Structures are given as structure tokens and as C-alpha cells.
Amino acid sequence: MGDVREIRLCILGFGHVTQRFCELVRDREGVLAREHGVRFLVTAVGTGTHGSVVDRAGRTPAQVLAQFRADGDRFPDDERDGTDLIGASGADVLVESTPLAHGGRLAITHIDAAFDAGLDVVTVNKGPIAWDYRRLRTRADGEGRRLRHEGVTMDGCPVYNLAEFCLPGDRIIGFRGVLNSTSNYVLDAMAEGASQQEAIAEAIDAGFAETDPSYDLEGHDAAAKVAALANVLLDADITPDAISRDSIAGLTQSDVAQVLSYGRRLRLIGEAHRDEDGEVSAQVSLTPVRSQDPMYWVTGTSSCLVLETELAGTVEIVERDGLLTQTAYAIYADLLTIARAL
Amino acid sequence: MGDVREIRLCILGFGHVTQRFCELVRDREGVLAREHGVRFLVTAVGTGTHGSVVDRAGRTPAQVLAQFRADGDRFPDDERDGTDLIGASGADVLVESTPLAHGGRLAITHIDAAFDAGLDVVTVNKGPIAWDYRRLRTRADGEGRRLRHEGVTMDGCPVYNLAEFCLPGDRIIGFRGVLNSTSNYVLDAMAEGASQQEAIAEAIDAGFAETDPSYDLEGHDAAAKVAALANVLLDADITPDAISRDSIAGLTQSDVAQVLSYGRRLRLIGEAHRDEDGEVSAQVSLTPVRSQDPMYWVTGTSSCLVLETELAGTVEIVERDGLLTQTAYAIYADLLTIARAL
Numbered sequence: 076m077g078d079v080r081e082i083r084l085c086i087l088g089f090g091h092v093t094q095r096f097c098e099l100v101r102d103r104e105g106v107l108a109r110e111h112g113v114r115f116l117v118t119a120v121g122t123g124t125h126g127s128v129v130d131r132a133g134r135t136p137a138q139v140l141a142q143f144r145a146d147g148d149r150f151p152d153d154e155r156d157g158t159d160l161i162g163a164s165g166a167d168v169l170v171e172s173t174p175l176a177h178g179g180r181l182a183i184t185h186i187d188a189a190f191d192a193g194l195d196v197v198t199v200n201k202g203p204i205a206w207d208y209r210r211l212r213t214r215a216d217g218e219g220r221r222l223r224h225e226g227v228t229m230d231g232c233p234v235y236n237l238a239e240f241c242l243p244g245d246r247i248i249g250f251r252g253v254l255n256s257t258s259n260y261v262l263d264a265m266a267e268g269a270s271q272q273e274a275i276a277e278a279i280d281a282g283f284a285e286t287d288p289s290y291d292l293e294g295h296d297a298a299a300k301v302a303a304l305a306n307v308l309l310d311a312d313i314t315p316d317a318i319s320r321d322s323i324a325g326l327t328q329s330d331v332a333q334v335l336s337y338g339r340r341l342r343l344i345g346e347a348h349r350d351e352d353g354e355v356s357a358q359v360s361l362t363p364v365r366s367q368d369p370m371y372w373v374t375g376t377s378s379c380l381v382l383e384t385e386l387a388g389t390v391e392i393v394e395r396d397g398l399l400t401q402t403a404y405a406i407y408a409d410l411l412t413i414a415r416a417l
Numbered sequence: 418m419g420d421v422r423e424i425r426l427c428i429l430g431f432g433h434v435t436q437r438f439c440e441l442v443r444d445r446e447g448v449l450a451r452e453h454g455v456r457f458l459v460t461a462v463g464t465g466t467h468g469s470v471v472d473r474a475g476r477t478p479a480q481v482l483a484q485f486r487a488d489g490d491r492f493p494d495d496e497r498d499g500t501d502l503i504g505a506s507g508a509d510v511l512v513e514s515t516p517l518a519h520g521g522r523l524a525i526t527h528i529d530a531a532f533d534a535g536l537d538v539v540t541v542n543k544g545p546i547a548w549d550y551r552r553l554r555t556r557a558d559g560e561g562r563r564l565r566h567e568g569v570t571m572d573g574c575p576v577y578n579l580a581e582f583c584l585p586g587d588r589i590i591g592f593r594g595v596l597n598s599t600s601n602y603v604l605d606a607m608a609e610g611a612s613q614q615e616a617i618a619e620a621i622d623a624g625f626a627e628t629d630p631s632y633d634l635e636g637h638d639a640a641a642k643v644a645a646l647a648n649v650l651l652d653a654d655i656t657p658d659a660i661s662r663d664s665i666a667g668l669t670q671s672d673v674a675q676v677l678s679y680g681r682r683l684r685l686i687g688e689a690h691r692d693e694d695g696e697v698s699a700q701v702s703l704t705p706v707r708s709q710d711p712m713y714w715v716t717g718t719s720s721c722l723v724l725e726t727e728l729a730g731t732v733e734i735v736e737r738d739g740l741l742t743q744t745a746y747a748i749y750a751d752l753l754t755i756a757r758a759l
Contacts, residue, residue: 111585
């Protein structure tokens, strides 16, 4: 593997995840060249409120990160939006990591702009996969573009790649899982006696929850993940808005105590199943589970997905204690999967 | 995908697993042609004591199975051994499914003969992977042959394919798992009050154990699986004989009762870890585990493997209630993975 191929990246969204991704690359430049024959160069970065930069000559992720931090967490330019940056970047791959908002509309615009300009795409923004997967997949396949999204559901834990590469000839019939850490943390804290207010404050303190956790508590995040999984794994064409959804906002101590008295725990379970006609039903529901159920043992930032398949039977995947590095790894892995196919 | 490629198989060992594999193919001939562009034909089958058959024109797995059953579970010819059959078969792929014996020596001979004749190999016999993996892998890579073995450890549940395809750029540092159903069944039956004798009789009745279960109870099977996993996932070069191993043969009711009184269960845990110098330590040890440990919940024919990785963190894979179909699927999946790369 004497030749080292340069892969040029346009990064949109420069929060904790993409910054950690830059660190992963920085710490592995030698391995990437030696073992994978690739070198990642950044030709553009765009952010919502921290400026942007274009450098078609390309900078290493290490350089980009160092400059950003040296300049007080800012890039120099404020003018261009994501679509302009993609066009100007001359990149090979768009790394889409903008914050999720409005059904992923911004990220979807970016991905379309990337395909327009002939770029492959890695997204850790779940919006496009939850709201618009079928159209984007059809477009990518039709135009010979790659669209990878391992990080949108269980951080760096293999889910989509597992289904694509490890279950050839098999068919996934359904899945269920605990997919949202914030709501799970709140349920466990309440099971230990906290009020919902206290549990939420704890979750924010521990770094598990946003200052406004309603998106998580009302099941929106879980529904988006269920939609993404159903669209990819079950060939569904649904959006999160079509998924019936329990909220744990407003759950009281006495609700939780009653479940505990039966030796169970409450879990916000996301699930979907395909019937024999190919119809997919999906829901997010607050469910008391027994200790025999793997969902019972999903705590902290862990997540669990149980796949029901026709031939491989029941396969469970658990990510224990997923953190920032795991989500950053999803980008890293997806880029290497693209590099392998180039 | 208008063209359908014929893939010719030489099957050695025609027990339950390969018979079920033939059924899987029989029931999916249309899908295989349409979606995968392949058609499997059997050009030779060899067994230890049920005869053999060579037909270079090729027969469908359905035809082979029907004839075998019509003829009272026999093939016509008794003359040729496996190596001769491989040479005479004109096949593209050897499916190695002979019984494990003598450190897999027979299966290793078959795989070498297959490589000599230019065949790719799918094995569900763990011997070659546990005892001679590094040499066989080096040979396969050097000669451009494929050697696939998903079925040697957790039936059809993705383990080796997961590591190969879903963790690019990551490194597995260690693993631990419950990998042997028979010993696990006996431990659970004893925990419910059975003597070891009674537990073994139960396990045989339930179809979990061989008439002579000592290979399982003494930890040999788990050690072979640990060696296979360590050789492939941790780049070790060890054999099962080098793995320290606890036996549960001779365990008494009072041993089990004592553990139970602490709220734990006994599990025969197989594990291996790589230190910073690349040294691999591996063992099979009888361990009391708490209910928070995923191993606690592995019962019946389930198995569980926890991978510690550098970047994806801790990833757990559980196969729930693996049966014959799952092991047959491992062959099916490995053949499709080979077909995809052809």
C-alpha cells in the first residue's frame, strides 16, 4: 500500500463530535497512511455561529482544530452558508454534523447540495435518515454516490453496517431498543426516589441532558431513531411524526413506584415490525420490563437494540457507556468504509 | 442483475448443519438468483460413514438432499476420502463441516487440499481456526483465496464479519463471553437444584448435550472458541491447549448453592486480552457473576460476546436461542460474502 490517497472533506457543524473526530485523525495520521492508504484533508468547515473557512489546498484536521482553538473557537469568515461552502470546497466527502432542527431540513439541503456537486456523504445528523431516507438513498444509488450514517442511532456501535455487511441474504423483520439516554437516565433516577424535576436536574448535571430536555423526554428523539432504523432496516418510508409516541414528561413518583413494586423498571422502548405484506408499524412506548429483558439493564449512556431476523434469529447489540469518542468514531469508520470502496 | 453466476460447492460433512443449509438454499433459489445473482450447485459431497458422491455437472442442494434421504441417508460411493473428493469436484468453494477431532487435523488437511486445488473455503469446523489459523490465513491471503468461518463460534450471529466489516480503523483489545451452551445449561440446572448427573441427563434430553458431554464440561469447547476468537480478533497465534481452563465436571450442588446464596450465577467465561506489547493472555474460568453482568442472563442456547475496542468502546453481541438454522445460515452468509467479492 505505497500510495496514499487524499480524501478531501467539507465539514458542516463543528461541535464536540467533529472536533473529537479531528483529534482521532490527528492521533492516527501514521496508521491511516500505512494501514488504510488514506490521508484526510479538510478543504472547508462551516458552522452556524462560529464562522467558516475554505481552503481548497486542504489542511489536516489537526491544523483546522488548532487554528479554531487558537482563534477563540472561531473560523475567520462569516459570509457563506453550507450550500455555498460545499460548492466552494472541492471536497470528496461532506461530513454533515449540524444540529438537528425542523425535521433535519438544513441537513437535507446540505446533502442534496453535496450530491449536486458530486460529493459522497457521511452524516451523524439523524434528520435526513429519519425524515427523507428513501428519496436520498434513491438519489445516492442512482448517481453512484455514497450515503453513510452509522452515527445517527447508537453512536459508533455497528448497527447499519452490521445490517449491510454481516447479514447477507437475511431479512430483518423487526427491532426494539432503548435508544435515548436522557429519558432512560431520568426513569432510573426516579426509580431511585427522585422527583422528575430532581431527576432532570441530575441528568443535566451529569451531562446526559440538554438544558431543555423536552425533545428527549417527550420521545421525539427516540421516534426519530426508530424512523431512521425502520427506513433503513425494514425498508419503511415513514417519518418520526407518523410514529405513536409516549412521553415521560409529567410522569410522577407514584407511577414509577407502582412499577417498581412489581420488580420491573420503566423503559421508553422504540420498536418497529414488518408484517407479511411489508407494512411497517412503529412506536415509542413507555413499558415496564422484567429483569430477564435486556432493556432492564440498559443504564447511563448505554443503548440496546434487539434485531429479529429471518435466518440469523435474534441478535442483540448493546453499546455500553457510549461517549463522544464513539460518535466521532462513527464518522471515522464511515469515511474508511467509503475509502475502501473508492 | 440479469446474469446468474453458478457457484459450485464441495461439501464435506453432511450432518444436520449442512442438510439444513441445503434446505435454506432450496427454499431460496429464486431470491438467490434475483437478488444475489448466484446459483449454488453441489459437485461433490463426502461423509465419514454415509458414503460420497461426485457429479461435476452439479446438482442443486435440493436434489442432493432429496437423493440422500431417498437412499436411506446414504450417498452411493464409499471409496474416496475428502482430499480426493476436493480434487475430483471441480468446485469453486469447499464447505468444511466434518466433525471436530484431533485438533481439527482432518479439516485442516481438507482446507489445504482446497487451497491446493484453487478453491475458496467456508468452514463451520472450528478446528482449523482454533489450531492453525495464522498459517491458513497467511496461505489464503498469499494465494488470493478466501477463508471464511463465521459459524465456528456463535452460530450465525455476526462476530468475525462484524470485526472485519464494521470496525474499520478500530482495534479490539479484548473480549469475554459465554460460548458453550452445554456447560451453561448444566450450571443453570444445578442452580435449580439438580445434581450434576441429573443436569447432564436433562441437557442430553433437551438436545443441548452430546451423549459424552465431557468435551463441553471440561471447557475444551470454550477453549477452542476462545483460541479461534483470539487468533482472528486479537491477532494471536495460540492453540486451545495453551489456554488455561476450568472444568465444571465434578462441581457439586453445594459449590453451586454457595454462589447462589450471594445472588450470583456460575458461568464458564472465556476471555482473552491483548496487552500493550501485543501479548495475548487467554483463559476459560468458572466465575460467579452478578445480575448486572450480561453473562448472568445468557441461558439455554444463547451466547454472548463482549468486545472491548479502542474506538467503538464496549460492544456486546448476544445471540438469543441459537439453533440449527442459525449455524446453517453462517454457511449461507459466508458463501454470499464470497459471491459478493467474486
